[in-house]
Amino acid sequence: MELLTHILGAIATVILAFVVGMSYGGIVRKITARVHNRIGPPWYQNFIDAFKLYGKTTAIHHGWMQIMGPAFLMVSSVVTLMFIPVLTNGGWFPNLNFEGDLIFLLYLMVFGPLGMALGAGQTGNPNSAIGVTRGLSQMVGFEIPWVMALVALMIQFDTTSITGLMEAQAQSGTWNMFSSPFAFIAAVLAMLGMFRYSPFDIVGAPTELASGPVSENGGKYLFTMMSSGSIFAFVKLTLYVDIFMGGADNLVILLLKTFSIYMIPVLYGIVSPRYRTEQAIRFFWGWPLFFGVLALIYASIF
């Protein structure tokens, strides 16, 4: 019986993440349009797009790795979702937490993109290859401040689990955002790269690289990538809320907090043009790295 509730809870969580991620994507398209002084598509446009993509024939076959690429992405998103405490008090959400899961997550979050890189490599499209190299270089850029911010938190609170961090925040009564501000700044700057909005959309630059790694993928492949991307966006936002903003007690607060933190990369992106690859990496190894180092110093002194 308990197993059944766990499985049902897991399925419901995936559906929730999918719906929330897709709606956020649609709302972002609407906001972008309003900033451009357009009317923009309805907020549910992403669902229509996904449904249409699913209904297309998919007669593209470059080899097994191409099929595995989107599957890897999906698996990594769903597994990561299982390790993130969606609400503070658990509820019916699956929670596979264990001591040290923050370190595990760091590895798991790059698993999907790496699988996708292999898949994109097999399509043999030169644009995909360029996109993959750009994506991996950008990842090297933003992973360093991101890891530094997390390590700073781990040192400061003496725990390597997400639930541990959430408990520490509940006990002290302040969010980590305020008790370790430098780590928060470094993590937010890293988030700009993680979400790949402008100016860091160098991976899938549509006019330059013809959408990069996904350029040979249409129909159901693209549907899988789109939905796993939405789930992954929800995962990342929830992770930020959990470790920096004290988690959320119910779904409404969760939506409010995730949406407000989502607006940072989105609004920064709307008004920015695109960086070149080396500019993006130089950005991440500049101020974000500086704040990461500050966070480490702050954590080890206080």
Add this chain to the structure above:
Amino acid sequence: MINDKNSQKIVDIIQNWARKQSIWVLAYGTGCGAIEIPPTMTSRYDAERLGVRGAATPRQADVLLITGYLTTKTLKRVIRVYEQMQDPKYVIGFGSCTINGGMYYDSYNTIKVLDKYLPVDVYINGCMPRPESVLAGFGKLQELIGNGEANGATKYKENLEWYRANQKKIIPNWVMPEYNW
């Protein structure tokens, strides 16, 4: 139940609705007409509110937009692009040049009637058509898709020999992969 005709009809209606609300356009900017695409997409006319959006590669696109005259050299690339697109796919011929040759009617190196080489679903006439008429063309295409009448791709499959013969008349050295749907 799963495969009977009526349930298929319901699925078709829903799918056609989704297809018409979400049109990803691959604008193959061949002629002068491509200059009308940016105003159609940006704030003045905003095609995105109708679900019309640019696609980066043929694999992701639903609509191939041929914006103007096609030289015999580009025809080869356009055929290649069309055959890489995934079903269901549609073609919009944009500008007088795709209908009857337009002002290039006596040119030695452009094709005159696009419909002989690719199955065109909707024509937008004008030299060049204003964004209003482009949007009207998309509206017409949406109407056709909604009624399930935009079946250019099926026509192409059924009459592949005829289209191939026409294409090979223009392209003498035919070194292209076979069309495998």
